[in-house]
Amino acid sequence: MAGPVVPLQAVTLKWGSPLRFAMLSLGVYGVMMAGWSSANNYALLAARRGAALMISAEIAIGASIMASS
Secondary structure, X not given: OOOOOOOOOOOOOXXXXXXXXXXXXXXXXXXXXHHHHOOOHHXXXXXXXXXXXXXXXXXXXXXXXXXXX
């Protein structure tokens, strides 16, 4: 049965880009743990806000890279 090979994914990516995104997204945990370890409610709220901003920026960057490949 030699026929055409049809990939079952929308975009074929190399392992470098997903691995880079995975390593960059670990920074969110650092921000959250820093806010939590300060034992201050306002610092925890600021850390949550900072983490949300980081995640929203990562989503936009990831979407633009997926669209360009």
